[in-house]
Amino acid sequence: MFAALPATAAWTHRGTRAGFEVTYFEPIDRGHRIEGCTTASEDGRTWSVAYDIAVDSGWQTRTARVTCRSTTGRRTVLLEADGAGHWLVNNEPAPHLDGCLDVDLESSAMTNTFPVHRAALPIGARTPAPAAYVRAGDLAVERLEQEYSRTSDRGLFRCFDYSAPVFDFSCRLVYDAAGLVVEYPGIAVRAV
Template identity: 35%
Template structure:
């Protein structure tokens, strides 16, 4: 069964806003979004995210614009653990299943849903293909997600920790220090 959502977040970390149009189809999702921020410098991004079954990232296409010009990123996962950016291999993120678009609360959804961490006990560590915004560079990021209670998931990476409030679809409602939902439809 396919369902659609539109969510807008106030992104305090970037002093901006993000809106995502999300389609859930079984255990896959497609999304497109736009964000504008003023920190670390004024920027806007536009992105399209596509996952395979199991909410594993297939492709993240991002365009970022700043006063210095426009950048494009085409991040692809081959389904066997290998990644490319704009056609070039990125071996440092091999083995990752997910992308994590910086300053974007939507990309926390995939690992939460894949393991049902918004509903049931568990803790998982992930290697993520983390995308810096607005630079659009890709780096490895070790992250841990742990179920704290229904709709409450702890996110940790290095020495950073935040307890995320998520809805029944695994989408962020409140990410203290990063973003808070303004609307949902």
């Protein structure tokens, strides 16, 4: 459904925060490794979040190491998934994440790539996509209920309606041919 990933991509964050995100994609045995960093200012605070994520060939998150640096110090969290919806957070079982197949970083526009690749939805189809949601500031890991619905194609672009009821948030996400977000209203736009 999607073309090959580029070696790198970048987003300008705007709306809820001002910042920039750069990501590098590397094919690995049975999946992809994604390394990136977002630096931003939000509500008068600055932070930097670096991530190293491995997804399997079905685009399910297998590991995610996330490190945040802010004025309150440096934190790191390690998430590990078995591919069947069970997670460890810093080597401890996390049953509140049971059924989640994706990691979603509050700091990242890129992590919205995972559910659309994994689900490979035809136009008109929708899917729930609960995720292990990692907060930017304190790296707290929560369950995030969200849904993607494929609405249309615009030339090489694919459109999905996205909703996260806990945030009372919904929008139309536009993806490029490689399945990377191009337009994330109120959050980010693709820069490279």
